[in-house]
Amino acid sequence: MSRLSSRIAVPLAVAVLLGASALPVAAQGTIKIGEINSYKAQPAFLDSYKRGMQLAIDEINAAGGVNGKQIELITRDDNANPGDAVRLAEELVSREKVDVLMGGFLSHIGLALTDFAKQKKVFFLASEPLTDKIVWQNGNRYTFRLRPSTYMQVAMLIPETVKMGKKRWAIVYPNYEYGQSAVATFKALLKAAQPDVEFVAEQAPPLGKVDAGSVVQALADAKPDAIFNVLFGADLAKFVREGNTRGLFKGREVVSLLTGEPEYLDPLKDEAPNGWLVTGYPWYGINTPEHKAFLAAYRKAFNDYPRLGSIVGYSAIKSLAAGMQKAKSTDTEKMIAAFSGLQVSTPFGMITYRPEDHQSTMGGYVGKTKNDGGKGVMVDYRYVDGNKVLPSAAEVKKLRPAD
Amino acid sequence: MDALASFVAQLLNGLAGASSLFLVAAGLSLIFGVTRIVNFAHGSFYMLGIYVAYSAVAWLGRGVGYWLGLALAAIAVGIVGAVVEMVVLRRIYRAPELFQLLATFALVLIIKDAALWIWGAEELLGPRAPGLGGSLPILGRAFPSYDLFLIVIGPTVLGLVWLLLTRTRFGTLVRAATQDREMVGALGVNQAWLFTAVFALGALLAALGGALQLPREPANLELDLTTIGAAFVVVVVGGMGSLPGAYIAALLIAELKAICIWLGVVDVFGVTISFSKLTLVVEFLVMAVVLVVRPWGLLGRPQAPPRVSGAAEAPLRLGDNLTTAVAAVLVLSLVALPPMTASQPYVAVLAIDILVAVLFATSLHFIMGPGGMHSFGHAAYFGLGAYGAAILVRAAGLPMEAALVLGPLVAGIGAVVFGWFSVRLTGVYLAMLTLAFAQIAWAVAYQWDSVTGGSNGLTGVWPAAWLAGTRAYYYLTLTLVLAGAWLLRRMLFSPFGYAMRAARDSALRADAIGIDVKRVQWVGFAIAGLFAGLAGSLFAFSKGSISPESLYVGKSIDALVMVLLGGVQTLAGPAVGASVFTWLHDTVARNTEYWRAMLGAIILILVLLFPQGIAGFVQQVVDARRDAKGDR
Structure with a gap:
């Protein structure tokens, strides 16, 4: 250890630590929303999520806040680890004294926070995580969820899939809960609508580590009529490039979950496939007044x-604000009461938080992909209301434990 | 007939995969062979390679510029490697064994955030290779021509590096240094430059492996960690320092994966087996089997013990009055912590996490320091303890108190089984076998939906009502962690502890005085697993849920970092390291956006300031003062 570096390093380290441990300054008369997410582990999705939250907060506060109070958002990074997420939830509740919790992207973290909310009796809005269990098997009265679940995403695709009338299906999905439950739903719903369907090949590569060449060839060798894909992110890019090179998609229908979302479609660039049936978000072509206003504000x-x-x-922040307004309070019990049947105006139109399972009716766009001059876009899309693809209250009651 | 063609075509796919694997592993093998550094940052060099190649190709265009861009990327990252070696690693070669690992761990964090800052979060898919973008008809299938190119390039690089090592003076020196570093130094070779050159060459090879993937996969921020595991496996399976071995290992693993994918879902006697799901752990299964059968890998030779790594470790001494007084004050202040911080309830929450980490790190230190067995898979026992407790509560319906007692036993049983195989090995091979077992345990937890909850894990694992409050749970944790740490310490000063230290310092002499070395190590391993399991059980009930992360390699690395940060040669080291690391992580992550880079930078500074670890440094200072007094 040279003397020079210790002379610089010690004060530097001390300065860093002192600066970092400064106590948080509490603002007076504000409503605090504590938000936990895997910002560093999933930056591709969560950077724009954070911006969306920021825009909503700014709009609400500029309009005078909620119940006469300004809203303050406190975000925490859980390092993609449920243990950290629970610790941070305790920190937000006990130290920052937040009024409500929200967040989650990865399913297991969403579930850990759902359970935390139940144990500690805190209001929790699961914004992103997709797993069905958050509102069904593991649902509880303290937890509500905004984004359309895995089940809903798959169910939206089924009517067009059935119309294809294809018999031999090959399936590829990342080997964890999201992929597994998407495939289970797809098989069940398709089989119910089209009993003669056959599933001729099934590949479940590890998340983020698909051996695309081998997987593409194995799928092609099964000679399917159509393919159901659940891969996303880097796995999707590898799969699409290999599939294009090896001619897997030639003369075959492809149904693909989430692929129309700009997060996953844009990185494909000139590899973007033509004619895949996908769920997604065609921000360039939604002409409802709500969305136009949102788009303009976001771009600005x-x-x-x-x-x-x-x-x-x-929409998550707007939901919480609407709930607090309806409850005229941030009290947990009053928030739960307010969120049952709460209507919120979002860029996708009006949504309702269903009283029976606490799932919002936010839907999604279903359409075909098109390679438009080296850039992937969605065409022929329509909005599917979440309410149309959710099971009835009676069915949900069987799935969900009593409160 | 078509089934055969499809099988052969899959073998071809496997060949292409093997080339990619080999290129990363080759550099890692060279670096380890010469410098004995376990370079966690190797995957980061790979990731940098593909990112820099992406930018270089965008800048140089798609013709000849494309290939020039790939080459430039490799060279640029090679230079980064040289700088890293000169600025950081060169200063800590004399630190205790494995300490350099800590510096490379910090580099992983820094490089990842730097890549995020420079290239952004969205994954970047590079253009296809000019002239090799299409496919050729082989066996009635369209086979990418770039894959054919890759199939050739792997053995070509193997040949070139082999020529470099056997036909040049530099190569002779590298081989000599691999066998006996001290002797090479004694013969007048400038070791500093040799190490720099080898490290740069290793980084260059890693980056070349990354750059060559540009047409096959998008540059993304996960590549460092997904690559490093596979690279280590290939190096170890092939035999440390053996390049042909590395190629054979890469071939073996890539082909097995291709065959698993080819098999897909198969019905065997009415049982449906998804071989494609097996690709999750196939490399670790291979590693476990190879190491159990051939303890030095396929083509490896027994490792010569390194002679220049740091000074010999001083024997452990029972604490004097000063140590006892410090410990007493510490315990008292821990007991007084909750009432003293009643206005800041989060302090107790964080303290629970810190205490759990302390016990986990102390249990690893037990076998790693005095036991001399470097476990890279200690999270397996933490996770087994956590899952054991969670499953006993959830499925067996046991009360929480009983699960807290039985959970650690599950981990202990796991350690008895894994330990029996592991203690037959030494050095880095032992470390990698423990890692293989941990990854297999992780894969089981990740896949066994009906019992472990699969990738989601289990929720609803809360403590009994009388322990549910933060303060009550804090006192429970404090009691058990102090008792655990005290017991582990007590054991080190028992005859068993002396036997374990004797076995570490000289297995031969220990054997000669009648110590059954393997059995002593085996018992030590099981005890460490038991206490790691206790930490895991405490963790599960403090969080209310448990997920496969708790036995993933990241958790094992955290434990290594804690022990090394505190100082592997002191008994207080793991406790200090665990406290500092957990607290730093919490504080830095909350207050900075680029917290990973910040955490990495702080660790790097600590590494350079305290090459003996933090507690090791304090001990040095205290000893020096005592010596000075004694002289007077």
Whole structure:
């Protein structure tokens, strides 16, 4: 250890630590929203999510806040680890004294926070996580969820899938809960609508580590009529490039979950496939007044186009504000009462938080992909209302434990 | 007939995969062979390679510029490697064994955030390679021509590096240094430059492996961690320092993966087996089997013990009055902590996490320091303890108090089984076998939906009502952690502890005085697993949920970092390291956006300031003062 570096390093380290441990300054008369997410682990989705939240907060506060109070957002990074997420939730509740919790992207973290909310009797809005269990098997009265669940995303695709009339299906999905439950739902719903369907190949590569060449060839060798894909992110890019090179998609229908979201479609660039049936977010072509206003405000604020994450972040904050307004309070019990059947105006139109399972009726766009001059876009899309693809109250009651 | 063609075509895919694997592993093998550094940052060099190649190709265009761009990327990252070696690693070669690992861990954090800052969060898919963008018809299938190119490039690089090592003076020196570093130094070779050159060459090879993936996969921020595990496996399976071995290992693993994918879902006697799901752990299964059968890998030779790594460790001494007084004050202030911080309830919450980390790190130190067995898979026992407790509460319906007692036993049983195989090995091979077992345990937890909840894990694992409050749970944790740490310490000064230290310092002499070395190590391993399991059980009930992360390699690395940060040669080291690391992580992550880079930078500074670890440094200072007094 040279003397020079210790002379610089010691004061530097001390300065860093002192600066970092400064106590948080509490603002007076504000409503605090504590938000936990895997910002560093999932930056591609969560950067735009954060911007969406910020836009909503700014709009609400500029209009005078909620119940006469300004809203303050406190975000925490859980390092993609449920243990950290629970610790941070305790920190937000006990130290920052937040009024409500929200957040989650990864399913297991969403579930850990759902359970935390139940144990500690805190109001929790699960904004992003997709797993069905948050509102069904593991649902509880303290937890509500905004984004359309895995089940809903799959169910939205089923009517067009059935119309294809394809018999032999090959399936590829990332080997964890999201992929597994998407495939289970797809098989069940398709089989119910089209009993003669056959599933001729099934590949479940590890998340983020698909051996695309081998997987593409194995799928092609099964000679399917159509393919159901659940891969996303880097796995999707590898799969699409190999599939294009090896001619997997030639003469075959492809149904693909989430692929129309700009987060996953844009990185494909000139590899973007033609004619895949996908769920997604065609921000460039939604002409409802709510969305137009949102788009203009978002572009003005950030000089960038929104991703689906932006919609989710924005709508989550708007939901909480609407709930607090209806409850005229941030008290947990009053918030739960207010959220049952709460109606919120979002860029996707009016949504309702269902009393029976606490799932919002936010839907999604279903359409076909098109490679438009080296850039992937969605065409022929329509909005599917979440209410149309959710099971009835009676069915949900069987899935959900009693409060 | 078509089934055969499809099988052969899959073998071809496997060949292409093997080339990619080999390129990363080759550099890692060279670096370890010469410098004995376990370079966690190797995957980061790979990731940098593909990112820099992406930018270079965007800048140089798509013709000849494309290939020039790939080459430039490799060279640029090679230079980064040289700088890292000169600025950081060169200063800590004399630190205790494995300490350099800590510096490379810090580099992983810094490089990841730097890549995020420079290239952004969105994954970047590079253009196809000019001239090799299409496919050729082989066996009635369209086979990418770039994959054919890759199949050739792997053995070509193997040949070139082999020529470099056997036909040049530099190569002779590298081989000599691999066998006996001290002797090479004694013969007048400038070791500093040799190490720099080897480290740069290793980084260059990693980056070349990354750059060559540009047409096959998008540059993304996960590549560092997904690559490093596979690279280590290939190096170890092949035999440390053996390049042909590395190629054979890469081939073996890539082909096995291709075959698993080819098999897909198969019905065997009415049982449906998804072989494609097996690709999750196939490399670790291979590693476990190879190491159990061939303790030095396929083509490896027994490792010569390194002679220049730091000074010999001083024997452990029972604490004097000063130590006892410090410990007493510490315990008293821990007991007084909750009432003293009643206005800041989060302090107790964080303290629970810190205490759990202390016990976890102390249990690793037990086998790693005095036991001399470097476990890279200690999270397996933490996770087994956590899952054991959670499953006993959830599925067996046991009360929480009983689960807290039985959970650690599950971990202990796991350690008895894994330990039996592991203690037959030494050095880095032992470390990698423990890692393989941990990854297999992780894969089981990740896949066994009906019992472990699969990737979601289990929720609803809360303490009994009388322990549910933060303060009550804090006192429970404090009691058990102090008792655990005290017991582990007590054991080190028992005859068993002396036997374990004797076995570490000289297995031969220990054997000669009648110590059954393997059995002593085995018992030590099981005890460490038991206490790691206790930490895991405490963790599960403090969080109310448990997920596969708790036995993933990241958790094992955290434990290593804690022990090394505190100082592997002191008994207080793991406690100090665990406290500092957990607290730093919490504070830095809350207050900075680029917290990973910040955490990495702080660790790097600590590494350079305290090459003996923090507690090791304090001990040095205290000893020096005592010596000075004694002289007077």
